[in-house]
Amino acid sequence: MVPHLVPRWPVCLFRWRAACTLGACVPQSAWARASRTPGPGSPRGAVGTSPLVRRGGSSSSSRAPEVMLTRERYPVQRLPFSVVSEEDLAAFERITPGRVVTDPEELEASNVDWLRTVRGCSKVLLKPQTTEEVSHILRYCHERNLAVNPQGGNTGMVGGSVPVFDEIILSTALMNQVISFHGVSGILVCQAGCILEELSRYVEERDFIMPLDLGAKGSCHIGGNVATNAGGLRFLRYGSLHGTVLGLEVVLADGTVLNCLTSLRKDNTGYDLKQLFIGSEGTLGVITAVSILCPPKPRAVNVAFLESPFYVLIETSGSRAGHDAEKLSSFLEHVLDFGLVTDGTLATDQRRVKMLWALRERITEALSRDGCVYKYDISLPVERLYDLVSDLRARLGPQAKHVVGYGHLGDGNLHLNVTAEAFSASLLGALEPYVYEWTAGQQGSVSAEHGLGFKKKDVLSYSKPPAALQLMQQLKALLDPKGILNPYKTLPARA
């Protein structure tokens, strides 16, 4: 019976109880920035305390410790792009009057990722309001050979949303208008800078829901969600953005506007170009508008939180509370009878539903209190999902404080987190490339839903064969021959 639940119900949390007790008290805000900063020499994503963090820059001496510059921590060379000149700034001022940000204080938040692991040194951030403005900016940058870092809510996990050097930051923050919503089909068309939570509110008032939901919903932009092919909490139920995104408007590297912003469920006129940009992390074009299919708002929602050796959070949604409760009860009877589950609790009212979800959504934050965190986001065949966690506990022994595995059971997506008091090169050496090799050995993916960005680009080949990598590089060269769009991201540097 259990297999049948997989595609109908989001089964979204599982975690070894020994790894971290759920009673651990963490602050309310699930989206608070971690105050700790990454350790030095942890180039592949460890987050934690470090005695070597450089404090204080000219503009932020009174605030949190400054994050080390990416170019100082990682072995990365600036490509020969032009440097922004006074003439360029004047040109940008003509394109986006009053929306050219050069103030260092204001720039800082956009130069550093939210995990505080990477930091660029961009000197200018542009805030276009329209597709035409984005087109003018890119045409100009293309001609001038200026590199551009497209940025949505800057909530990425892999350093894809901030500059590596001095790339111009192209923010979608002011492109936040709903263009249309169709009350029968549920098709929403909006600008790329709309915040996911605001879109959720907008469509929920009209009896629909967004097909995706993320912990970062309060900050992330729909354009960024699409550009990174965000997964999240509704993936199991409503599927991938490759299926729910119906159309995109994209500005290409040379400023060409590619309008594939249809609101049609079916369109087989030629190649489905929008798919190229879903998950390409801003390296092939800048998404300026999105057409997306919203499912009807469920009338009944049940959340079950179950215990066995694992904690399991299950959400069901349907159109009749009575029917759903009946199905859920008989499922619970079944799993209790068979000893699959030993204890649990049910919630239907909003407050308790939110409380149970908070247990899941606050894990990232809770982990950041554990010291230095080594983070991995991998896909595995569902029956092997937890094996890597057990394996690593044995392998690492006391080197690791905790080896925590949680994630999306129905999607085969494991969020693997290894914590230690402080960064250690030997722990990193025990983890990498071991974790990637282990994953590759299972035909898994070394990035399930977080993407590659800057921090994971060099592990792409663990999950993709050389022919695929070559074609990706050819596509990049075709769409962005000067390589100005989000350079140093997604694809490994060419040899």
Add this chain to the structure above:
Amino acid sequence: MVPHLVPRWPVCLFRWRAACTLGACVPQSAWARASRTPGPGSPRGAVGTSPLVRRGGSSSSSRAPEVMLTRERYPVQRLPFSVVSEEDLAAFERITPGRVVTDPEELEASNVDWLRTVRGCSKVLLKPQTTEEVSHILRYCHERNLAVNPQGGNTGMVGGSVPVFDEIILSTALMNQVISFHGVSGILVCQAGCILEELSRYVEERDFIMPLDLGAKGSCHIGGNVATNAGGLRFLRYGSLHGTVLGLEVVLADGTVLNCLTSLRKDNTGYDLKQLFIGSEGTLGVITAVSILCPPKPRAVNVAFLESPFYVLIETSGSRAGHDAEKLSSFLEHVLDFGLVTDGTLATDQRRVKMLWALRERITEALSRDGCVYKYDISLPVERLYDLVSDLRARLGPQAKHVVGYGHLGDGNLHLNVTAEAFSASLLGALEPYVYEWTAGQQGSVSAEHGLGFKKKDVLSYSKPPAALQLMQQLKALLDPKGILNPYKTLPARA
């Protein structure tokens, strides 16, 4: 309430009762080949009787009237590909021993499309069994500059699956093995030549269903379904192949094997290359294997056939018969109370369910008995879906015998069919480009689910802007620089 039904239930048939009475008796076989042949001078897809059909070739004088050669009917020039030589045949014999077909009788079925509207004159058909053989064939053809027409079940509606001239036919018929099936996740991996109905049977025995279903299921290949991004009867419920296809193995024009055949729900390692090939109609690569997500088999299926001014066929599927019947009853009460529906019937047993579906599935065949049929497959905003039918009735007057609109209400997909006693250039002139312009005026798609193939490639620009067309041509040039893969299809000839 009705809007909520859209994404949950397939609402799959509607037809103006005056257009064609359902009592019309047609033979049992829903997939019988139409015996009529197209009229001359009807280059854009009319199917019907014609006094000018050329009968009898050297090899088929005793059989159905021969279909006119595409190169004789359409203004199309053969591109400068090489011509298959005796040496080439010997080389193919080495690659696929005993599976090189040159017998004209055997070749005929693969040179003509099932609608009997287009006909190539290929002299050789190859039947590889493995990906390696496909790779060897393409590497050889690429070197020799020989054009190749990949062919699945040859069930396409737009002339995409048969050669236009003497392209080598590369059949997937012998690539029909299931590679793996995962009984928990429902992920099926199989070779491209598996017949959809056989896969359906295979997964249904394991308590799953295929995420797509088509009238052509008895003949069509899964590789062809993916290559044409087939829609069909389960689209509304389970979504597009862009969402349900998890991985593909594709052989590129030069013989390179691109292995993206993962069985993972989530994989964000670089660009999602498989998406390029979904819907590219064999023009960018030959799909050799498919990984696809199958939903659990519903335990309860209800079919309602309702009458108002339209006939509406609704199928529901769920896990509890009692619950589903209750929901359906209250829906029916509601629509009857509001006068939205005047009459109808319900079916739950298999036999009656099949009988009701046959009413829908036999429409194509029934129409072919009406004389010459002009066929269009368009997407429109759902509220405008039927307007074109009424509009055309007024516009065409007695020139048309019937103007029939049916299709997929929930998907906004109209199958528009105009019938007449015989082909007439003036009727064609009244239909085209009017139908395409009307569709473009509604931001619709001139090919919803049938693709462009050979017959619709020149109307692409009604639904796609020049920048999109240019990028498609660049992608074609990148992936198939010699243009050997399914030439004369999908993209308009370059000026």
